Amino acid sequence: MNKPNVTQQEPANPISKSARWPSVNELKFKFITDMELAGLASTSRRTYLTVIEGLIKHFWCSPAKLTEQQVFDWILEYHRQNPHSGPDIRAGTGKNKR
DSSP, X not given: OOOOOGGGSOOSSOOOTTSOOOOHHHHHXXXXXXXXXXXXXXXXXXXXXXXXXXXXXXXXXXXXXXXHHHHHHHHHHHHHHSOOOOOOSXXXXXXXXX
16 A cells, blocks of 8 residues: 655644645744643743744645644654753752752
């Protein structure tokens, strides 16, 4: 069975063809606002923005134009290249110390 080409799939967030895609700045503002309302710390918000900026730079397009499969594949590759080292058990340090 042939693997489908992810660039031929429908976007994860389809919109009507007559509507315009939200700009990256509009998406970024909504993303920041949503993270703030969710109570994420400023350092977490910066980290998430850095990761999303990497996604944008990789595909050179607005995240709204990406398929769900493209995002999934990119996140999987990101995690493989940046394995999580585990939480710090010392309160307040924010970094793993050994």
